[in-house]
Amino acid sequence: MTDLGYAALVLALGLAIYGILASILGARRNLSELVDSGRNAIYAVGGLVLLAALLLWQALLTDQFQLEYVATHSERSLPTLYKISALWGGQAGSLLLWTLVLCGFSVAATWFFRKQQLSLRPYVDAVLLLNIAFFISVVLFAANPFERLWRSTSGQIITAVFQPAGTAPLFPADGQGLNPQLQNYWMIIHPLALYFGFVGMTVPFAFAVAALVTGQLGNNWIKVIRKWALVPWLFLTLGILLGSQWAYVELGWGGYWAWDPVENASLLPWLTGTAFIHSIAIQERRGMLKVWNMVLIWLTFELTLFGTFLTRSGVVESVHSFALSPIGPMFAVFIFSTLVGFLALLVWRLPLLQGDNQLDAVLSRETSYLTQNVIFLVIMIVTLLGTLFRPISEWVTGDKISLNAPYFNKVNGPIFLVLFILMGAAPLLAWRRSAPETLRRNFSIPVIAGILSLPVLWLLDNRSPAGFVGLSVLVFVFAGIVQEFVRGVRARSRATGDGPGRALFSLLNRNGRRYGGYIVHIGILMIALGIIGNEFYQSEGQANLKVGESVTVANYTLTYRDLEASQGPNYIELVGIMDVNRNGRPSGQILAKKLIYNKNQEQPMTEVGLRPGLIEDLYVVLAGFDGMGATASFKVYVNPLMSWMWIGGLVIILGVLIAAHPILDKTRAGQPATTSADETLSELLAHREAVFQALRELSFDHQVGKITDEDFVVFEANLKQVAANALRALDRWRARVAEETDLTLKRDIKTRQAALSRGGRACPACNSPAALDDKFCATCGATRPALPAPAGAKATPLCPHCGKPFGPGDRFCAGCGQAL
Numbered sequence: 001m002t003d004l005g006y007a008a009l010v011l012a013l014g015l016a017i018y019g020i021l022a023s024i025l026g027a028r029r030n031l032s033e034l035v036d037s038g039r040n041a042i043y044a045v046g047g048l049v050l051l052a053a054l055l056l057w058q059a060l061l062t063d064q065f066q067l068e069y070v071a072t073h074s075e076r077s078l079p080t081l082y083k084i085s086a087l088w089g090g091q092a093g094s095l096l097l098w099t100l101v102l103c104g105f106s107v108a109a110t111w112f113f114r115k116q117q118l119s120l121r122p123y124v125d126a127v128l129l130l131n132i133a134f135f136i137s138v139v140l141f142a143a144n145p146f147e148r149l150w151r152s153t154s155g156q157i158i159t160a161v162f163q164p165a166g167t168a169p170l171f172p173a174d175g176q177g178l179n180p181q182l183q184n185y186w187m188i189i190h191p192l193a194l195y196f197g198f199v200g201m202t203v204p205f206a207f208a209v210a211a212l213v214t215g216q217l218g219n220n221w222i223k224v225i226r227k228w229a230l231v232p233w234l235f236l237t238l239g240i241l242l243g244s245q246w247a248y249v250e251l252g253w254g255g256y257w258a259w260d261p262v263e264n265a266s267l268l269p270w271l272t273g274t275a276f277i278h279s280i281a282i283q284e285r286r287g288m289l290k291v292w293n294m295v296l297i298w299l300t301f302e303l304t305l306f307g308t309f310l311t312r313s314g315v316v317e318s319v320h321s322f323a324l325s326p327i328g329p330m331f332a333v334f335i336f337s338t339l340v341g342f343l344a345l346l347v348w349r350l351p352l353l354q355g356d357n358q359l360d361a362v363l364s365r366e367t368s369y370l371t372q373n374v375i376f377l378v379i380m381i382v383t384l385l386g387t388l389f390r391p392i393s394e395w396v397t398g399d400k401i402s403l404n405a406p407y408f409n410k411v412n413g414p415i416f417l418v419l420f421i422l423m424g425a426a427p428l429l430a431w432r433r434s435a436p437e438t439l440r441r442n443f444s445i446p447v448i449a450g451i452l453s454l455p456v457l458w459l460l461d462n463r464s465p466a467g468f469v470g471l472s473v474l475v476f477v478f479a480g481i482v483q484e485f486v487r488g489v490r491a492r493s494r495a496t497g498d499g500p501g502r503a504l505f506s507l508l509n510r511n512g513r514r515y516g517g518y519i520v521h522i523g524i525l526m527i528a529l530g531i532i533g534n535e536f537y538q539s540e541g542q543a544n545l546k547v548g549e550s551v552t553v554a555n556y557t558l559t560y561r562d563l564e565a566s567q568g569p570n571y572i573e574l575v576g577i578m579d580v581n582r583n584g585r586p587s588g589q590i591l592a593k594k595l596i597y598n599k600n601q602e603q604p605m606t607e608v609g610l611r612p613g614l615i616e617d618l619y620v621v622l623a624g625f626d627g628m629g630a631t632a633s634f635k636v637y638v639n640p641l642m643s644w645m646w647i648g649g650l651v652i653i654l655g656v657l658i659a660a661h662p663i664l665d666k667t668r669a670g671q672p673a674t675t676s677a678d679e680t681l682s683e684l685l686a687h688r689e690a691v692f693q694a695l696r697e698l699s700f701d702h703q704v705g706k707i708t709d710e711d712f713v714v715f716e717a718n719l720k721q722v723a724a725n726a727l728r729a730l731d732r733w734r735a736r737v738a739e740e741t742d743l744t745l746k747r748d749i750k751t752r753q754a755a756l757s758r759g760g761r762a763c764p765a766c767n768s769p770a771a772l773d774d775k776f777c778a779t780c781g782a783t784r785p786a787l788p789a790p791a792g793a794k795a796t797p798l799c800p801h802c803g804k805p806f807g808p809g810d811r812f813c814a815g816c817g818q819a820l
Contacts (some may be wrong), residue, residue: 004051030062056087060087187250363434548561558578
């Protein structure tokens with residue numbers, strides 16, 4: 001079965017290469033059969049990669065230790081759930097999973113756009129297949145999970161897919177087991193979420209490349225891929241949060257984010273992806289930032305590859321990274337090739353990427369979005385340079401100098417503070433221009449709320465000036481979002497007469513993109529609340545305790561009671577039991593654990609004792625103990641507000657679902673583009689819809705007081721003129737298509753009349769004209785019935801095989817050669 005998995009990958013690679021060629025040649029030569037064949041190659045490749053993954057899963061679940069991957073990352077006593085997750089517990093398996101997820105996104109995109117975006121689709125398919133082919137090549141030639149173990153006559157152990165000469169198969173009795181750090185529930189779903197986030201960004205990148213190749217650089221491709229960028233962004237956000245949760249409960253240092261290089265590798269594409277999602281709103285609304293959006297989606301795609309390269313190349317050292325392997329050069333070449341190729345396309349199409357408008361004023365939503373994008377990019381560059389500082393310093397000076405958490409916190413902290421201020425200001429600003437009176441009206445309540453929160457926060461806890469400044473900024477942002485919801489509900493109630501609840505539901509349903517985005521911002525605020533609480537208000541203590549002794553941290557007193565041992569499926573569990581006393585009153589017990597795995601006894605793992613709460617978490621680590629447990633060492637942390645970080649993740653999910661509603665656009669799916677004319681219509685309709693949406697938002701902003709009456713009259717007149725031009729363009733297109741259709745019909749009628757006048761007859765299946773003696777229709781291929789013989793004429797015998805007439809003395813048909 002392992003040979004079948006290897007063969008499936010080899011065949012998948014061949015089909016992927018064929019699909020690339022078929023898609024490109026079909027598009028260049030306008031051969032729909034080749035284009036469809038390239039599309040079908042994606043389905044076939046996806047099925048073959050799925051087969052390979054299922055076979056590797058089978059090998060893990062059935063303990064086939066003759067496979068080197070299974071022997072290295074599993075064992076007989078490993079729980080079934082972790083045998084399943086062992087697929088991504090090692091480098092080769094994780095790359096196969098990456099390829100599988102990439103195939104899944106490619107199949108989904110290909111199926112969804114199978115009757116749409118006809119001119120873009122072949123190039124989208126080619127880019128997706130190119131990425132798939134690269135990852136299959138890496139799996140086959142640098143990290144093959146189907147290599148088996150062989151023992152040579154000299155006793156040397158060799159790994160190879162097929163048996164080398166002079167060797168015998170090796171069947172270990174048991175495997176080495178999964179890395180203890182990965183035997184945690186959060187590490188089952190955290191890598192999956194990250195892979196979906198990383199890989200999903202390939203689809204919008206493929207559309208960007210296709211738009212550059214074809215020159216179709218209007219707003220239609222942006223409208224098409226907005227949700228295809230939003231969904232992977234959500235997965236990437238959740239992947240980062242789930243990884244933080246794993247670090248929080250598993251590593252036992254009281255924190256969740258250490259600015260580790262691999263942690264940073266997931267943050268980098270999140271920053272540029274977030275900038276892209278905000279920036280495309282400006283292109284849809286104003287036709288601006290077209291080059292900028294291309295650069296952002298390209299950077300996001302490249303940074304997902306860079307994160308994989310960083311994790312697996314050995315360039316940096318990390319507790320999360322895989323062992324040093326030969327795949328680093330392959331990734332470096334692919335990243336460089338895609339970089340050069342995309343920049344060449346971008347330079348070629350620069351004349352077509354000029355913006356339709358320019359910034360009208362500094363105090364506008366466009367300016368705030370653009371400034372936020374610049375800040376996202378600055379944070380990305382600062383984080384990237386800090387991550388690579390160790391190899392750069394070694395290359396320049398010969399000394400390895402690492403930049404750790406203090407550097408990142410000191411540099412990025414103030415930048416993030418400015419970013420949050422802009423996040424609070426942007427919703428309060430109008431598109432195009434904000435008048436002074438509207439600024440005062442919109443900013444007064446949020447600013448006052450932020451200022452009034454300063455003394456309150458200082459009285460509650462004055463340990464950290466930076467902390468209460470950060471919290472006051474969060475109050476400012478939150479007050480602005482609440483104000484937006486209140487004004488929106490009031491405006492909707494006035495317009496429809498609905499009550500507040502129904503008006504809120506209608507608001508979310510009709511303008512989910514805006515208000516779903518606000519809910520996402522609330523989730524981000526909750527995450528920031530947890531970060532500030534942990535960073536600036538954490539209390540900690542450490543003590544070596546004998547049984548019955550206590551340690552006090554903040555308002556908690558913990559008393560060591562006992563150390564108990566129990567046997568798990570593949571580990572020994574040691575549990576430190578502590579009585580908890582909070583504010584002088586008993587508050588139950590908390591259990592801090594150490595897990596000693598049978599196959600990795602030199603690497604005991606921490607399972608923290610955690611009591612979460614909305615106000616604070618009590619966090620206890622069993623740091624050490626003597627042989628009998630009479631004395632044990634504990635670290636105790638009190639982490640304020642940490643639970644809001646995880647609640648924020650749930651709120652972000654809700655906000656994205658509202659913003660992306662409906663996930664599948666029924667109107668587009670119901671009107672597939674089957675010709676280039678249909679795609680022209682799609683582009684014109686997308687432009688019309690963008691203008692009408694801008695008019696609706698302009699009217700709504702006027703209702704909620706963001707735009708003065710004078711500005712509203714001017715802006716509405718301008719947009720109505722644009723809308724009139726869009727409608728005229730649609731009318732001209734429809735008139736031209738109707739004229740061309742009328743001419744085609746007239747030509748067909750004349751052709752058929754001429755054929756009939758020459759004694760021809762129409763095909764009964766498709767009504768196409770043809771000569772009298774034609775046996776098959778040249779248009780549809782249908783067999784045509786023979787003409788009836790004239791009255792009184794003797795019937796001519798016909799060949800029963802091909803229908804040709806033959807004479808009385810013929811023994812063989814002159815048409816097909818069959819015996820008569």
